[in-house]
Amino acid sequence: MLRAVPGSNDIFPQAKEYPFREPVFRHIVRTAEEVLRNAGAQMIHTPIFEQLEVFQRGVGLTSDIVVKKEMFVLEDRGGRLLALRPEPTAAVVRAYNEHGMKVWPQPVRLFTWGPIFRGERPQKGRYRQFHQVDYEALGLADPLLDAEAIALMVRIYRTLGLRNLEVRLGSVGDPEDRARYNQYLRGLLMPHADRLSEESRARLEANPMRILDSKSEQDQAVLAELGVRPMLEFLGEEAQAFHEQVCRYLERLGVAYTVDPSLVRGLDYYVRTAWEVHHMAIGAKSALGGGGRYDGLSEMLGGPRVPGVGFGIGIERVAIALEQEGVVVPPDPSPTLYLAPLDEPAKIEALALAEQLRPRVYVEIGYTPKSPRKALEDALRKGAQYVGFLGEAERARGVITLKHLQSGEQREVEPFQLHSLFEE
Structure with missing residues (x-):
């Protein structure tokens, strides 16, 4: 008997595992849609496949998605290389450029949801096909949009009934800040390369910031021993002022957060604001979602400079958190x-x-x-x-x-x- 591919799952009402019960999925998506529509965001759906170059340029050649060959790549009849969507932001920015949304009133605020595909080793909370709610605000480089995006993300979780949350806020600075920080990390870590994991040794030359996010205990031991300075200490004046303004806005909005100096993001297009929201009761894979600013992404895709900020919410992760907190999802109606x-x-x-x-x-x-x-x-x-x-x-x-x-x-x-x- 043929079975589903490992790392993919059937979603239906009587599924034994809570993350894959269809009413739970529908409740999460409907709640997110209600919150985002009430804030003025508009729905968009992009294809689940794009030209491979959209994602190669978008996520960056040094990201894990490209380096670890996590994309599902296929060739069409014309010999063009396509990829199943490994993340939604690059596709939304491509659509923004292609359909002339730059002439719309700015910022253009869009949201979508759907499957994401990553060719990685399946484990609980991480699948080859998983699902995200995605929100993007394009066309305005204002820290107010960053604060609003974080507030909207938290509002979705709160509306769903989640309470045990922690917002972790950081900044990855501007490109020149990251270049300076990467140079510092190489100088610090190169003499200890033989003590790093194989994965981190590969990152050391191309993107040493990603070593800070390593899950390897030996890597974290080396970092702790060396007393690595955080990225926040390398911010330029503009990036520092931007970060401080986001903090002030969040405080005015009543959104509690913790500044995480070591926070980095896994995709190369991020600049300045970066954040994650964690649920402290679901174990090691505690991140329910994250986001950040990506002002240079449009140019990477061959378009004009378009500032943007957005977030992604992992639906399966949220479903696990709802189960952990004992949140009762409204049942489907019964027939009259x-x-x-x-x-x-x-x-x-x-x-x-x-x-x-x-x-x-x-x-x-x-x-x-x-x-x-x-x-x-x-x-x-x-x-x-x-x-x-x-x-x-x-x-x-x-x-x-x-x-x-x-x-x-x-x-x-x-x-x-x-x-x-x-x-x-």
């Missing part, structure tokens, strides 16, 4: 009426009546004739309020035998009476 055919001719009668009622009433039907006892069991399993029996006797009298499942009350009603009965 379950129409049960008792013989073959009653099947089409049940469907025809259901179609008349369905614009205003949630109606399900039985698709095969069953005995009243079996049909009643089906209605109870579905959580219906009423079951309506249709058989030869009912057909002869032009009625439906209607049973209220909670009280057990049963009576005969004419079909035209159902509309008024369920609208009371």
Whole structure:
């Protein structure tokens, strides 16, 4: 029997693992959409595949996505290389440029959600296909947008019912700040390269900042021993002033945060503001999402300079956090009426009546004739309020035998009476 590819998952209502229950997914997406629409953001959907170059340029040749060959790459019939979306921001910026959104009132604030693909080793909370809610604000280089993005992200989590959260705020500075910091890190770490993990030794020349984010205990031991200075100490005047203004805005908005001097982001396009939101009860993989500013990304994609800031929320991670906090997700509605055919001719009668009622009433039907006892069991399993029996006797009298499942009350009603009965 064929099975799903490791690292991918089926999402359906009765899934055994909480992250993959479809009502939980839908609740997270709907909540995020409500928060973001109420803030004036507009929905956008980009293709799940793009030209490979969009992501190579966007995420950067030194990012793990490229270096570790985590992208799923395919070749179309014309010999063009395409990639399944490993992150959404580059695709949204490509769409902003392609469709002339620069002439719209700025900033343009967009959001989307959907699957993301990474060819990495599957583990709990990390999958080859996972899902994100993504928000981007494009066209304005103002720290106010950074503070608003962080506040919106926190509002989504709070609206979902999460409480055990920590916002970690940092800055990766401007490109010249990072160049200066990387030079410092190389000088500090090169003499100790043989003590670093293989992965960090590979990063040492291309992007040593990423070593700070290493999960290797031996790397972290070396960093602690050497007393590595944080990126925040290398910020230029403009980047420092920008960071301080974001902090002041967050304080005015009442958003609690912790300054994390060691915070770095995994994609090369980030500048200045960077942040993560962690849930402290879900273990080592505690980050529910993160974001930052990326003022040079549009130029990397061949477009004009377009400042931007945004965030991504991991839906599976949020689902795990909801389970940890015992947050009850609103259940799907149960049918008001379950129409049960008792013989073959009653099947089409049940469907025809259901179609008349369905614009205003949630109606399900039985698709095969069953005995009243079996049909009643089906209605109870579905959580219906009423079951309506249709058989030869009912057909002869032009009625439906209607049973209220909670009280057990049963009576005969004419079909035209159902509309008024369920609208009371």
